[in-house]
Amino acid sequence: DGGITQSPKYLFRKEGQNVTLSCEQNLNHDAMYWYRQDPGQGLRLIYYSQIVNDFQKGDIAEGYSVSREKKESFPLTVTSAQKNPTAFYLCASSINGGRAGNEQFFGPGTRLTVL
Amino acid sequence: KNEVEQSPQNLTAQEGEFITINCSYSVGISALHWLQQHPGGGIVSLFMLSSGKKKHGRLIATINIQEKHSSLHITASHPRDSAVYICAVRQETSGSRLTFGEGTQLTVNP
16 A cells, blocks of 8 residues: 555653654655644644755754655654654655645654653 | 634534635645544645635535635534644745644534
């Protein structure tokens, strides 16, 4: 089955530790995205990648880092510099990052709690 | 003021009722999306539209580009429709990036 997988579904970390969230897609999509969702707020874009080996900052990139070494994988690292990392993180992909009108497909999300 | 505003924030209905969720935006767009998020958190795309009206089963989405407004209608609502409904717009100048509304929490009681 084609789709987007995120693991794990729930993640707990101690304050001050870096943590990496996994996102894999087998849809052969060029573009991938990371969003953060907080209660009472709309999804906010952290980073996006339009093509392998390239990525751009979104609206709230501070304290996060990404890599895009393979087309199917776009891991997100939440660093200790992120002041309020506890949130629900969603990964998405679309066929093409540059063209308007492409639908985004979302993964199931990872709920990160920093203790 | 958010670029994408949804109303109402919360909506409770009885099974069988006709439901309308509204979305207004203040920017030029190339497309508008309606998304559904279930309690587990996963998001499903319901519609993508740039003009007119689309229908899928009991769901209908309309958009008025001149008024910068879209509505999502659910006919004969059912408890399984209970979810958060999210409006998102693709701005004309932002390629594939989306700007999201805060969502509308819908609860349909039996």
